[in-house]
Amino acid sequence: MINRYRARGGLRIRAGVILMAAAFAAAGCTGSSTTPSAAQPSAAAPASAAASASAAAPSAAGEAITLHVLLMKQAAYSDTDVAAMTAAFNVDHPNITIVPEFVAYDALHDKIVTAQAGGGGVYDLILVDTPWPAEMVKAGIITDITDKIPAEFSTGVFDAAWTAAKYNGKIYGVPWINDTKFFFYNEKLLNNAGITAAPKTWDEVEADAKAIKAKGEVKYPIISSWKQAEAVICEWTQIAAAMGGSEFVDAQGKPLFNQGGGLAALKFMKKLIDEGLVDPASLSSTEDDVNTAMSTGQYAMTLNWTYGLNVMNDAKSSKVPGQIKVAPSPGEGSVVTSGVNGGMSLAVTATSKHPAEALQYALFLASEKSQEMDVANALPMWKASFDNADVTKNNPTLFAAAKIQFTGLVARPVVPYYTKLSNALQAAIQEALLGKKTPEQALNDVAAQLPSFQQ
Amino acid sequence: MTAGTLDRPRQRRSKPWPETWVAAAFVAPAALVILLVVVVPLVRAAWMSLFDIELTSPGVEPFVGLRNYVTQLTSADFWDSVSKALFFTGVTTALELSLGLGLAMLMDQPMRFRWLLRSIVILPWALPTIVNALMWRWIDNGTYGSLNALLAQTGVIHDYIPWLSQDSTAMWMVVLADVWKMTPFCAILILAGLQGIDRELFEAARVDGAGSRQIFRRIIVPLLTPIILVVLVLRTMEAFKVFDIIWIMTGGGPANATQTVAIYAYRTAYQSYDFGQGAALGYLIAIFIMLLAAVYLKLLRRTGA
Numbered sequence: 001m002i003n004r005y006r007a008r009g010g011l012r013i014r015a016g017v018i019l020m021a022a023a024f025a026a027a028g029c030t031g032s033s034t035t036p037s038a039a040q041p042s043a044a045a046p047a048s049a050a051a052s053a054s055a056a057a058p059s060a061a062g063e064a065i066t067l068h069v070l071l072m073k074q075a076a077y078s079d080t081d082v083a084a085m086t087a088a089f090n091v092d093h094p095n096i097t098i099v100p101e102f103v104a105y106d107a108l109h110d111k112i113v114t115a116q117a118g119g120g121g122v123y124d125l126i127l128v129d130t131p132w133p134a135e136m137v138k139a140g141i142i143t144d145i146t147d148k149i150p151a152e153f154s155t156g157v158f159d160a161a162w163t164a165a166k167y168n169g170k171i172y173g174v175p176w177i178n179d180t181k182f183f184f185y186n187e188k189l190l191n192n193a194g195i196t197a198a199p200k201t202w203d204e205v206e207a208d209a210k211a212i213k214a215k216g217e218v219k220y221p222i223i224s225s226w227k228q229a230e231a232v233i234c235e236w237t238q239i240a241a242a243m244g245g246s247e248f249v250d251a252q253g254k255p256l257f258n259q260g261g262g263l264a265a266l267k268f269m270k271k272l273i274d275e276g277l278v279d280p281a282s283l284s285s286t287e288d289d290v291n292t293a294m295s296t297g298q299y300a301m302t303l304n305w306t307y308g309l310n311v312m313n314d315a316k317s318s319k320v321p322g323q324i325k326v327a328p329s330p331g332e333g334s335v336v337t338s339g340v341n342g343g344m345s346l347a348v349t350a351t352s353k354h355p356a357e358a359l360q361y362a363l364f365l366a367s368e369k370s371q372e373m374d375v376a377n378a379l380p381m382w383k384a385s386f387d388n389a390d391v392t393k394n395n396p397t398l399f400a401a402a403k404i405q406f407t408g409l410v411a412r413p414v415v416p417y418y419t420k421l422s423n424a425l426q427a428a429i430q431e432a433l434l435g436k437k438t439p440e441q442a443l444n445d446v447a448a449q450l451p452s453f454q455q
Numbered sequence: 456m457t458a459g460t461l462d463r464p465r466q467r468r469s470k471p472w473p474e475t476w477v478a479a480a481f482v483a484p485a486a487l488v489i490l491l492v493v494v495v496p497l498v499r500a501a502w503m504s505l506f507d508i509e510l511t512s513p514g515v516e517p518f519v520g521l522r523n524y525v526t527q528l529t530s531a532d533f534w535d536s537v538s539k540a541l542f543f544t545g546v547t548t549a550l551e552l553s554l555g556l557g558l559a560m561l562m563d564q565p566m567r568f569r570w571l572l573r574s575i576v577i578l579p580w581a582l583p584t585i586v587n588a589l590m591w592r593w594i595d596n597g598t599y600g601s602l603n604a605l606l607a608q609t610g611v612i613h614d615y616i617p618w619l620s621q622d623s624t625a626m627w628m629v630v631l632a633d634v635w636k637m638t639p640f641c642a643i644l645i646l647a648g649l650q651g652i653d654r655e656l657f658e659a660a661r662v663d664g665a666g667s668r669q670i671f672r673r674i675i676v677p678l679l680t681p682i683i684l685v686v687l688v689l690r691t692m693e694a695f696k697v698f699d700i701i702w703i704m705t706g707g708g709p710a711n712a713t714q715t716v717a718i719y720a721y722r723t724a725y726q727s728y729d730f731g732q733g734a735a736l737g738y739l740i741a742i743f744i745m746l747l748a749a750v751y752l753k754l755l756r757r758t759g760a
Contacts (some may be wrong), residue, residue, distance in 0.1 A: 024713035047478075090753045103632045106706070109726065110721075110726060113510070113725050113726075113728065114725060117510055117728075135511050135728065138510075138512070138513070139510040139511050139728060140509040141514065168469045198529060219614070219615075220755065223598065227708060227709075228705075228706055228707060228708025228709055228710065228711070229706055230710075254672065278599065279598060279617070280597065280617040281596070281597025281615070281619075281620050281622050282594075282616065282620070283621075283708070283709045284619035284620040284625075284705065284709060285598070285620075285621035289596065289598070293598040293599060296598070296599055298598070299598075299718050310507070378483065411551065416511045417511075419726045419727055419728070420726075420727045422724060423726060423727070425713045426708070427708070427710050430708055430710035430711075431710040431712075434621070434622055434709060434710050435708060436622070454611075
């Protein structure tokens with residue numbers, strides 16, 4: 001009896017210990033995640049000062065240095081491209097070892113925050129998207145390099161590429177990627193429906209899509225990357241810009257996205273879904289999913305970044321190699337074309353122990369020579385490259401489309417509260433597309449939250 | 456035997472450590488690790504949850520008391536994410552336990568190649584969660600996923616269904632992926648419990664005229680109750696704080712249809728830089744789990760397990 005009692009009591013105690021340990025572990029996992037912020041405020045300022053001091057006096061040649069670089073493996077330069085550029089860099093800098101780390105775009109922002117926010121900092125150089133400079137400057141993650149940028153960058157690089165590098169008139173990154181979403185189409189499917197040229201307006205896109213659907217070859221003529229992620233914001237921004245909405249908020253911080261072009265774009269996107277012209281699966285599709293879908297030959301039109309053209313036409317993975325063509329993104333009314341600014345810069349972190357070398361490497365990657373090494377996945381950001389026949393000869397159509405679009409890219413707002421705004425807009429746009437709210441209601445609800453984001 | 460030889464052992468024998476000291480010495484390394492990786496972050500997070508800490512406002516961290524908790528407890532988004540987490544927890548735990556029980560009963564039967572069956576069954580659990588999530592995201596893809604291909608080719612559906620793009624189906628697909636992976640875990644634990652039951656009880660019951668159903672209800676279920684409760688507790692806790700499988704498959708979408716409370720906390724802390732709120736959310740999640748744990752503890756006591 002006593003033994004049975006002990007056995008039961010023992011089990012109860014053990015079960016209790018397991019329960020409590022698991023509960024505390026749960027809290028520890030979530031709670032501990034927040035600890036990095038503690039050291040941040042005090043760490044940022046001295047690190048920044050150290051960065052400036054070191055940048056002025058690079059390490060002596062020959063001193064073995066390792067740079068940790070955080071990059072993206074999705075659009076633009078691939079890991080192979082970066083490896084080739086790094087090999088070229090190491091010819092003159094054999095003492096600098098580059099340790100690149102590639103993550104998916106959707107993990108890049110959070111990886112930077114978790115790695116750098118604590119002040120300990122893992123990386124010397126990080127890739128920064130267009131809307132992030134404001135928040136990362138305020139968080140003390142990246143450093144001011146205004147006086148360290150060579151003059152040729154100021155005059156030779158497309159203006160749009162600087163958006164991801166500047167905040168409040170100062171430069172915090174070396175512009176590296178200048179990208180936007182182009183209009184890609186399956187030429188054969190369009191021709192089969194009697195369409196001989198790519199649509200130039202979104203009204204023409206709708207009309208062409210109806211013609212292709214009527215032909216019966218495909219169920220949904222358009223596939224889009226409208227997943228609840230930054231992808232849907234990029235596409236909505238691009239269509240909004242075509243419909244006259246180039247600003248999310250005005251100078252006073254009042255919302256503009258819930259009227260004019262922003263509202264018209266969302267209504268148009270909803271209309272395309274309701275008419276059965278866009279595959280509803282778009283709501284869970286990223287840009288990579290869109291590439292795969294277009295490669296099946298079951299879709300006629302899409303928007304995507306530069307790298308998409310190469311992937312969709314890859315004979316190894318695509319059922320329609322060579323059939324996917326590129327054109328400038330459609331405009332509407334007086335807007336000839338539009339493009340979301342997909343530029344990204346390389347920023348030296350406030351915690352880097354070798355900021356001068358990190359900047360050297362960034363400037364090398366961003367140089368005209370490096371950018372012209374391989375233009376299959378990313379277009380150069382240098383204006384002169386577009387007039388260099390040796391560079392443009394591989395894909396003159398893409399360069400022609402880019403030359404038009406790059407002059408008028410529309411940026412997502414560079415504000416410290418961007419990520420909060422983006423998260424709210426992602427959900428709101430999907431609520432409208434799913435019919436849970438009207439486009440007006442969905443965007444107005446986010447507009448009502450805007451003051452709380454700005455606090 | 457001389458006096459010298461008698462004295463030698465006495466000289467070597469020092470005063471033994473008290474038993475509790477020895478025990479403490481053995482426990483100390485583990486206790487230190489727990490202190491560093493669990494207790495310190497816990498205390499730190501509790502402290503942070505009382506401040507307004509936004510990474511984009513360095514140096515400005517006013518003490519706000521319980522305001523972060525009040526903000527979340529009065530937030531519709533928070534309660535929406537809690538309800539999503541509770542739904543996921545309830546459905547996955549119920550399915551995994553019932554399917555796991557059935558699977559364990561099957562694996563307990565004497566049969567040829569039972570070892571092979573047991574090896575195959577455990578495979579999904581052996582897969583890393585991220586691999587499982589990517590695999591199911593691929594299977595459920597609305598444009599080229601194999602689930603649609605299978606259902607269309609067998610005539611079950613006419614048009615492809617965008618499983619992860621509809622708020623009515625996205626959560627169910629995530630549930631399916633989790634059930635596929637975690638059912639073997641439940642089955643293996645329950646199987647261990649089954650094998651601990653004395654087979655003579657079954658024979659005695661049969662001699663007394665009991666059928667299979669009666670044996671299951673009157674012998675197997677009561678004797679398995681303690682292990683079932685432990686499995687229930689473990690799965691409930693894991694499911695309530697689910698993050699990875701949903702993050703990979705849907706990212707919380709579409710339109711926040713799969714945004715559970717852990718994803719909501721992650722977005723608050725890491726994407727919105729609001730670490731004070733993030734810490735408060737971490738504690739709220741822990742409180743919810745402890746409440747669930749308390750209920751289960753009471754159940755354990757009531758069943759006398």
